[in-house]
Amino acid sequence: MSYSTINRLTPYIFLAPALVIMVIALLYPLGYMVFGSFRDWDPSQSIGETSFIGLGNYISLWNDPNFHESLIVTLKFAITVVFVEMIVGVGLALLLDRNLRGMSVLRTMFILPMMIAPVVVGLIWRYMYHPSIGIFNQTLEKIGLGSVDWLGQHALLSVIIADIWQWTPFIFILSLAALQSLPRSALEAARIDGASGWQQIIYIKIPLMMPVLIVTCLLRLIDAFKVLEVILVMTEGGPGLSTEILALRISRTATEFRELGVAAAMSNYLLMLLLILTIIMLAFNKLQEMKAERQRRAVEAEKG
Amino acid sequence: MPKIRLDGLTKRYGNFEVLHGIDLEMDDAEFTVLVGPSGCGKSTTLRMIAGLETVSDGEIYINDKPISHLEPKDRDLAMVFQDYALYPHMDVAKNMSFALRLQKRPRAEIDKKVHEVAEMLGLTEYLHRKPAELSGGQRQRVAMGRALTRDSSTFLFDEPLSNLDAKLRTQMRAELAMMRQRVHKNMIYVTHDQIEAMTLADRIVVMHDGHIQQEGKPETLFKTPVNKFVAGFLGTPPMNFLDAVIESKGDDTYLTGHNFSLRCDDATLQRLTDYPLQEICLGIRPSDLEYDAAAHADESLSLQVDIAEYIGAQSVLISHSGEQKVMVELKSDTPITLGEELNFRVSLEDIHLFNPSDDRAIP
Numbered sequence A: 001m002s003y004s005t006i007n008r009l010t011p012y013i014f015l016a017p018a019l020v021i022m023v024i025a026l027l028y029p030l031g032y033m034v035f036g037s038f039r040d041w042d043p044s045q046s047i048g049e050t051s052f053i054g055l056g057n058y059i060s061l062w063n064d065p066n067f068h069e070s071l072i073v074t075l076k077f078a079i080t081v082v083f084v085e086m087i088v089g090v091g092l093a094l095l096l097d098r099n100l101r102g103m104s105v106l107r108t109m110f111i112l113p114m115m116i117a118p119v120v121v122g123l124i125w126r127y128m129y130h131p132s133i134g135i136f137n138q139t140l141e142k143i144g145l146g147s148v149d150w151l152g153q154h155a156l157l158s159v160i161i162a163d164i165w166q167w168t169p170f171i172f173i174l175s176l177a178a179l180q181s182l183p184r185s186a187l188e189a190a191r192i193d194g195a196s197g198w199q200q201i202i203y204i205k206i207p208l209m210m211p212v213l214i215v216t217c218l219l220r221l222i223d224a225f226k227v228l229e230v231i232l233v234m235t236e237g238g239p240g241l242s243t244e245i246l247a248l249r250i251s252r253t254a255t256e257f258r259e260l261g262v263a264a265a266m267s268n269y270l271l272m273l274l275l276i277l278t279i280i281m282l283a284f285n286k287l288q289e290m291k292a293e294r295q296r297r298a299v300e301a302e303k304g
Numbered sequence B: 001m002p003k004i005r006l007d008g009l010t011k012r013y014g015n016f017e018v019l020h021g022i023d024l025e026m027d028d029a030e031f032t033v034l035v036g037p038s039g040c041g042k043s044t045t046l047r048m049i050a051g052l053e054t055v056s057d058g059e060i061y062i063n064d065k066p067i068s069h070l071e072p073k074d075r076d077l078a079m080v081f082q083d084y085a086l087y088p089h090m091d092v093a094k095n096m097s098f099a100l101r102l103q104k105r106p107r108a109e110i111d112k113k114v115h116e117v118a119e120m121l122g123l124t125e126y127l128h129r130k131p132a133e134l135s136g137g138q139r140q141r142v143a144m145g146r147a148l149t150r151d152s153s154t155f156l157f158d159e160p161l162s163n164l165d166a167k168l169r170t171q172m173r174a175e176l177a178m179m180r181q182r183v184h185k186n187m188i189y190v191t192h193d194q195i196e197a198m199t200l201a202d203r204i205v206v207m208h209d210g211h212i213q214q215e216g217k218p219e220t221l222f223k224t225p226v227n228k229f230v231a232g233f234l235g236t237p238p239m240n241f242l243d244a245v246i247e248s249k250g251d252d253t254y255l256t257g258h259n260f261s262l263r264c265d266d267a268t269l270q271r272l273t274d275y276p277l278q279e280i281c282l283g284i285r286p287s288d289l290e291y292d293a294a295a296h297a298d299e300s301l302s303l304q305v306d307i308a309e310y311i312g313a314q315s316v317l318i319s320h321s322g323e324q325k326v327m328v329e330l331k332s333d334t335p336i337t338l339g340e341e342l343n344f345r346v347s348l349e350d351i352h353l354f355n356p357s358d359d360r361a362i363p
């Protein structure tokens, strides 16, 4: 082997062990799940004893109204929370992006909810939503507005509120970091060019933050589709199926209904959904770039 | 056009004062050039006028109205930033038209204006590129173009040509000189370039360490600098400073230094009548030294030439007399031998005299 070949291979040789471990750690469970989703699989059986049923699990889910219901609840939940969190988080970041006294304390306070363990968040909100001793209903009654059936009739809204409370800070800190790394002089130029505060936000800040915002939004969406603990603690998916998001249904299918194959298939549906979302987002980004590039090429071709 | 006046303009960062009470009055549609060494506060002054820095003390007046409380957008000015400050997400055309688009001008008018300015700056073929796809010089021209598409009454330029190559710089300087005759606007211009300062300015303001050293017409500053700093700062190659003492020998008075002794004429004696000290500092511009083999010792410097820097029609000689380094500028075809002691005639009327105790000029 020539010296230069060895030189070129060296990094890969050093990386190999880590790569092998990563591939195994990543692919083995994934493969296991995909394999299992084609089988009629009871938890008491080892996977070898199960029988192959092709797309059976997928087809029965496709026709299962409860699964549909769960999917719709998940979509409603994820889209609402991410939408509201993005607006509130970015809005707060725009508002607090200034170097006033006390700002750093305020910023730290804003990110506290994110640091609390989800189970604890669920418990806190469950007690706050408690029909008789919860702070919300006590306050409402004190001011004479009567009580609200938070975790009953309005359960989905209630868990959405809790999630917004917990995860807005995530978007807030990422947006704030993005804002503070914007080129300051471009903003100064915009001020000279006559842009009002609002116009600076619309024409300079938001467009420059876009790459960070897209990634943030994607991360939050993926997370929101997989949310489990908070809702499990607050409502256990009830009342009825009103807050039974996919993660919860998957876990119930596996443990309560003892249908591992169906649970695996459901997980794969979720995985596909997330993959599609990711691809759409990335493609959207790429498309913007390509559009600008094409436009430029066209103009240059016209000239040259 | 509105008249701009700075009154005791002061800037402090924390306890650190960088501008110490700048007083300056600019005439209607005047081209004012701020020059000074790096860090003397030129950009800070400009940014305070623009409204990007707060005023610590003093006031800025436009048409005798105080404006330091106004937002930049309400001051009716355009600015070219030292670091370009382009909008990274907009192409060149969008960068240049941003202000006009904010003002909701008609599309046709905006396009016309952008093309006009792009044409002038040689940017037409780059109109659809993003700033990241341009060279430093091209970006600088875009920054310039962005200001020129505006029709503000005041233009602020912070070293707008510093990153251009020599040819483009000369060309842009000429464009600017032409523009300033054509358009009736206030211009405040920061530069390190002597030629830019001299050719463009109606008024040059020399700054040093947050103080104004001297202001006035370019030729006034060049001919009668008020102190050693201004004398040394304006002019390339810079003025030579030689320490000397005033000596009387017989009927005559001499300015005697390490390796020379110049006999004073009547006019020089006149200048020295009220001068209290023995020590004095002579300032001689390199172009005021004239090669003359036959010059008498009491009217010339005897210099040993170390290096001749050929710069076209003129050459700069770097020479020394004892420990003292002296630069001479003369026609390149002058027959000079390196390493020999040569005589260079000094005319006393061209000499600048400074008081070494406070560096002020003796008129």
Ligand SMILES: Nc1ncnc2c1ncn2[C@@H]1O[C@H](COP(=O)(O)OP(=O)(O)OP(=O)(O)O)[C@@H](O)[C@H]1O
Pocket (backbone or CB within 6 Å): B013, B018, B036, B037, B038, B039, B040, B041, B042, B043, B044, B045, B082
């Ligand atoms: N934000 C700041 N905090 C503290 N000091 C500052 C700040 N900005 C500028 N200064 C100081 O103010 C002084 C003047 O700076 P300024 O940028 O006006 O210099 P300048 O004359 O434009 O120099 P150059 O020719 O290098 O651009 C410098 O000494 C600089 O260190």
Ligand SMILES: [Mg+2]
Pocket (backbone or CB within 6 Å): B042, B043, B044, B082, B158
């Ligand atoms: Mg500067």
